[in-house]
Amino acid sequence: MGLAGASQAQGRTGGLPSVVSEDVLTVARARKAKGESVSTIAKALGISRATLYRHLDESA
Known part of the structure; x- marks a missing residue:
């Protein structure tokens, strides 16, 4: 068993x-x-578009 x-x-x-x-x-x-739009939402919430897309995809 390794460190990980x-x-x-x-x-x-x-x-x-x-x-x-x-x-x-x-x-x-x-x-x-x-x-x-995702761009507008991300800017308003202070997160990147990529992060928002990732989390929206996970929850779907």
Whole structure:
């Protein structure tokens, strides 16, 4: 078992925490349902378009 396996066995995960919480995602979904563009929503929420698209795809 390597270092990564040992970390996983202890319940640790790597990487940065997500900048998109459930609250932000709920707001984004509501604005998207009203027909607002992803670019406008992302700019208003202070996140990138790619991040918003990723999270919207995951929730679908």
